[in-house]
Amino acid sequence: MGGLPAGKVEFTEHDYVDWERRVDALRLLLSGIKGGRQLMTVDELRKNIETLPPDAYERMSYYERWVTSITQTMIQRGVITTEELGKKMAEIGKRDGSKV
Amino acid sequence: MKDQGSYQPYSYFQLMEVSLRELLVEKGIVTEAQLAATVEEVRNITPERGARVVAKAWVNTEFRKKLLQDGTRACEELGLEIPALKLVVVENTPTEHNLVVCTLCSCYPRMLLGMPPEWYKSRNYRSRAVREPRAVLSEFGLELAQEIKIRVHDSTADMRYLVLPMRPADTEDWSEERLAASVTRDCMIGVAVPRI
Amino acid sequence: MEARFKPGDAVRVRNIYPLGHIRTPFYIRGHSGVIERFCGTFGNPEELAQQRSGEPKQPLYRVRFLQKKVWPDYQGNPDDVIEVEIFQHWLEGENG
Known part of the structure; x- marks a missing residue:
């Protein structure tokens, strides 16, 4: 987006909330930077953010994009399957409540 | 994690975060303790x-x-x-x-x-x-x-x-x-x- | 991959628009600049993004461009510069 027309810089400072911090930590752990097995590269994270449809990219918050991208990468790599994710989301929605 | 309740009911993406995390923990890829430690480590890095x-x-x-x-x-x-x-x-x-x-x-x-x-x-x-x-x-x-x-x-x-x-x-x-x-x-x- | 360029060399960024995950910003493609420094050799992001090894690793440079040449309507000091990291396979020598 370098050089594209855009508005004034808005000086928002936001203290990251817990779920965002956990997404961040997941990314670090899955990258193998912390010593574990490397299950994703930063390039895959970026690729899967870049391939979001433009309107989704604009609507989503930063860590919403990240969690989507990390999850997508885990599916692409076969670490988890779409079926497992679908089941898990339904189960947790029922267990903890969801707006979805 | 104890703070889970603070953002319930989950939005779609929060639901994804919890689900992904639980799946990765079940599969033995990460542990809740590693995650908590990493969160703390990142929190402690300041300008x-x-x-x-x-x-x-x-x-x-x-x-x-x-x-x-x-x-x-x-x-x-x-x-x-x-x-x-x-x-x-x-x-x-x-x-x-x-x-x-x-x-x-x-x-x-x-x-x-x-x-x-x-x-x-x-x-x-x-x-x-x-x-x-x-x-x-x-x-x-x-x-x-x-x-x-x-x-x-x-x-x-x-x-x-x-x-x-x-x-x-x-x-x-x-x-x-x-x-x-x-x-x-x-x-x-x-x-x-x-x-x- | 051997480093082909050294600091001070005049280079041009390739003006191509393929698909994939690319770390060369659109705004700098086709522009001419000067190698500011060699940064080392790193896995190729275009490969790493697709679950491949990133080999052969690519030399990475910081390339310096004059702002007034990048943006025709640039307002500011005529010596203002923008410096961008660019992988060797995205650079061509100015003299071929």
Whole structure:
């Protein structure tokens, strides 16, 4: 987006909330930077953010994009399957409540 | 995790976070303890780290030289690890001002400054910092004289950038700690200069 | 991969628009600049993004461009520059 027309810089400072911090930590752990097995590269994270449809990219918050991208990468790599994710989301929605 | 309740009922993406995390834990890929420890580790990295490096460079010419030559190695000497990436330190002078941006995503020297502020990741900053740096700086309250040359650094790949600001005048008798306290996060991104 | 360029060399960024994950910003493609420094050799992001090894690793450079040449309507000091990291396979020597 370098050089594209855009508005004034808005000086928002936001203290990251817990779920965002956990997404961040997941990314670090899955990258193998912390010593574990490397299950994703930063390039895959970026690729899967870049391939979001433009309107989704604009609507989503930063860590919403990240969690989507990390999850997508885990599916692409076969670490988890779409079926497992679908089941898990339904189960947790029922267990903890969801707006979805 | 005990804070789970704070954002229930979950939004779609929060639901995804919990689900992904639980799946990865069930599969033995990560543990909740590792995650909690990593969250804490990241939380403890604040711009004070970067400020320490800057203040050290202000008082120690040898260190300053090393820092500009090989930022990664110089920081390691201070016990600050910079895993996998290379740190490039760029120095402000009376005739040259440096500004850092990442137009492609949000690359940021997190090992020295912590997590980036919201505006650094925003479309407006990322689009305009490369094309009209002076206008952007003036929105930050920094009016740069036309004679001062601007170097904009777009972190597009494996380098991370830290601006070494100019030491404020009349601080000859200041301690390193006091100097460090004058260095804000924004000074090290290049959207501000130290004010005392 | 051997480093082909050294600091001070005049280079031009390739003006191509393929698909994939690319770390060369659009705004700098086709522009001419000067090698500021050699940064080392790193896995190729275009490969790493697709679950491949990133080999052969690519030399990475910081390339310096004059702002007034990148943006025809640039307002500011005529010596203002923008510096961008660019992988070797995205650069061509100015003299071929």
